[in-house]
Amino acid sequence: MMTQALYHEGMEYAEQNFLSEDASHLKVDKQLLRNRFNLDQKLVLDFGCGMGGMSLWYAKTWKCRVHGVDIDRHHIRIANDLKRRHSVENVTFEVRNILDNPLTEKYDFIVLNDVAEHIPLPLLKQMLAAMSMALATRGQVFISYPPWGSPYASHVSHVVGIPWCQFLPQAWLMKLIAKNNRPIVGDEEGDLIAAYKGLNHLTHAKLMAAVEGSGLQCVYRKSHSFLNWLPLMHDLNLRMPLLDYLVTKEFVLLKKQP
Numbered sequence: 001m002m003t004q005a006l007y008h009e010g011m012e013y014a015e016q017n018f019l020s021e022d023a024s025h026l027k028v029d030k031q032l033l034r035n036r037f038n039l040d041q042k043l044v045l046d047f048g049c050g051m052g053g054m055s056l057w058y059a060k061t062w063k064c065r066v067h068g069v070d071i072d073r074h075h076i077r078i079a080n081d082l083k084r085r086h087s088v089e090n091v092t093f094e095v096r097n098i099l100d101n102p103l104t105e106k107y108d109f110i111v112l113n114d115v116a117e118h119i120p121l122p123l124l125k126q127m128l129a130a131m132s133m134a135l136a137t138r139g140q141v142f143i144s145y146p147p148w149g150s151p152y153a154s155h156v157s158h159v160v161g162i163p164w165c166q167f168l169p170q171a172w173l174m175k176l177i178a179k180n181n182r183p184i185v186g187d188e189e190g191d192l193i194a195a196y197k198g199l200n201h202l203t204h205a206k207l208m209a210a211v212e213g214s215g216l217q218c219v220y221r222k223s224h225s226f227l228n229w230l231p232l233m234h235d236l237n238l239r240m241p242l243l244d245y246l247v248t249k250e251f252v253l254l255k256k257q258p
């Protein structure tokens with residue numbers, strides 16, 4: 001059930017993701033997308049679009065058509081309400097499980113923004129294969145996620161107040177989450193405990209194992225860490241044992257295998 005309070009919290013969160021270039025967890029994503037891609041005239045699939053903040057941002061940033069799909073009806077309700085509030089025409093939202101109801105269009109650009117870490121790995125593998133089938137010949141799949149070693153990968157560090165808390169003894173961590181537990185918008189992951197338990201502990205190696213056999217291949221990878229904010233460090237990819245725990249987001253670009 002979605003209470004009025006949760007609905008308003010969701011609307012506010014999604015609206016901030018749409019309108020603010022500085023929304024902390026999306027700032028790097030937006031910069032990278034703007035600098036690297038031109039989505040004008042493209043058909044974009046925002047897979048796991050949630051409450052639609054980023055879908056609306058793609059639709060506003062480029063002259064593209066955006067199709068947002070998500071399995072959660074509460075998220076899609078908020079996404080549709082936000083679309084109406086801002087009169088954005090070039091985006092549609094839909095509750096859809098692409099394994100039960102396969103995609104029928106060919107997309108130029110498929111985005112999974114903070115989604116891949118929420119899907120059980122065997123299902124993620126099936127979904128990537130389904131996306132490969134729904135990709136235009138020169139299409140691209142862009143995936144961003146916090147790798148499991150990252151300080152915020154637990155999705156609950158902001159409430160328990162401890163970065164990297166996913167590495168605490170699990171019984172202790174569960175008590176900390178339970179103490180701060182609260183409902184969140186969502187059918188599948190209705191509170192913080194369910195959200196934590198739903199994570200697949202994604203790493204680059206696990207993602208590449210899911211990509212294997214999908215008909216897609218990795219053509220670009222960026223590991224964004226705190227150090228990238230320092231002068232001259234913008235292009236650094238921190239991939240060294242221990243230091244890679246400072247990576248906050250991984251970005252991967254996939255294309256169809258020749």
Ligand SMILES: C[S@@+](CC[C@H](N)C(=O)[O-])C[C@H]1O[C@@H](n2cnc3c(N)ncnc32)[C@H](O)[C@@H]1O
Pocket residue numbers: 017047048049050051052053054069070071072075096097098112113114115118119188
């Ligand atoms: C953390 S949210 C990210 C939402 C959005 N991409 C964003 O950046 O704001 C993860 C979303 O993935 C969705 N999701 C999880 N499993 C899914 C699946 N199998 N198919 C479609 N969406 C899924 C969830 O319902 C949720 O809305």
